[in-house]
Amino acid sequence: MDVFKPLINAAKEFQDSNIEEYYSRLDQITGHQIDPKYNEVLNDVASYIFRFSPYLDGLRSAAKHEKWYFRVVNGVADTKSALARVLYHCENLKRFEDDIIGLSQEHPAIGKLSATNIIQGGNLTKLTYEYQAMVMAYRTCLDYMAWGLSGTFKQDQSSFRDFRKMLDLKRGSHIERLGFAPLADALKSAYDRHASGFTFVMGKGENNENSIRDQIAHYGFVRPAQLIMTNAGIVLQGEAEAFIAGEENPRLSTVVERRVSNLSAAINDILSTYLSGLQAYDKPKAVGAYSPESRRGHVKVENLGFIVSGPGQTVFNRG
Secondary structure: OHHHHHHHHHHHHHHHOOHHHHHHHHHHHHOOOOOHHHHHHHHHHHHHHHHOOHHHHHHHHOOOOHHHHHHHHHHHHHHHHHHHHHHHHHHHHHHHHHHHHHHHHOOOOHHHOOOOOOEEOOOOHHHHHHHHHHHHHHHHHHHHHHHHHHHHOOOOOOOOOOHHHHHOOOOOOHHHHHOOHHHHHHHHHHHHHHHHHHOOOOOEOOOOOEOHHHHHHHHOOOOOEEEEEEOOEEEEEEOOOOOOOOOOOOOHHHHHHHHHHHHHHHHHHHHHHHHHHHHHHHHHHOOOOOOHHHOOOOEEEOOOOEEEOOOOOOEEEOO
8 A cells, every 4th residue: 555655644744734724715615515415325325336336346356347337436426516516506596586586675666566567577697597507417417327327237328318228128138148137127117206307308398399408508598587576576487497386476496496306306216226226236246355445446535535546547536
């Protein structure tokens, strides 16, 4: 382990210097923290695939197959980062909406409108930017997860929309030969439990129209809502996002938060299914030999956020 001494010494010097205070303050400015509940399943999966899976350890130990190991590990880590992006944009969107609605409590023009008059329009540029960024991050999160999990089966594909197709077993298929048929079937069932909630970021809608994500990415500007001023106050009326008919005090942020809840539930379900299936696959091979220390060629410096692979390998910064 002498090759890692300079890095470990540098870490100690870093901790003993004032620069640690600098990075702490920097984190307050540009860092972003999310509720730990969103990461519980992701952390469980990351811990197992990085340290305990005999199958993935075998991939890591073979030069011909180690790319699949890194695909899985990095895919799960990047899914976690993409989910944090979704939550970040959702938080910003809600803050903008709160400020907009707050205008109805302080602007004198509101009460002077007649019951039949409305004023429509207004600059919602920042709110629209956050919504569009949230939609793109949402699809990215699903694709990262599909990209990572596909590496388990040594399949080079990165689309959540096509993830189920990849899992469809054909007699004599690569997945079947690896012995992953039970895991593939379980993942297909998990996929089916959630896919219908993601039409706004995948493919065509019910009337063969472009999804909101495809419209943003390829065809034109998308506004999530429009501003309506009445004598009762200011409201955001659904445009790209349809509010729930008859819902009291409809809010754009409420609709978006439902989408985030669906995403988190799908990630937890699919990754929990994956973890259980991989553990079942690993169990006959796991007699006695695997512990965190057995991960050949890896050092994790927790306080710096580094994962360092063996000599001549890439350094992965997960800070």
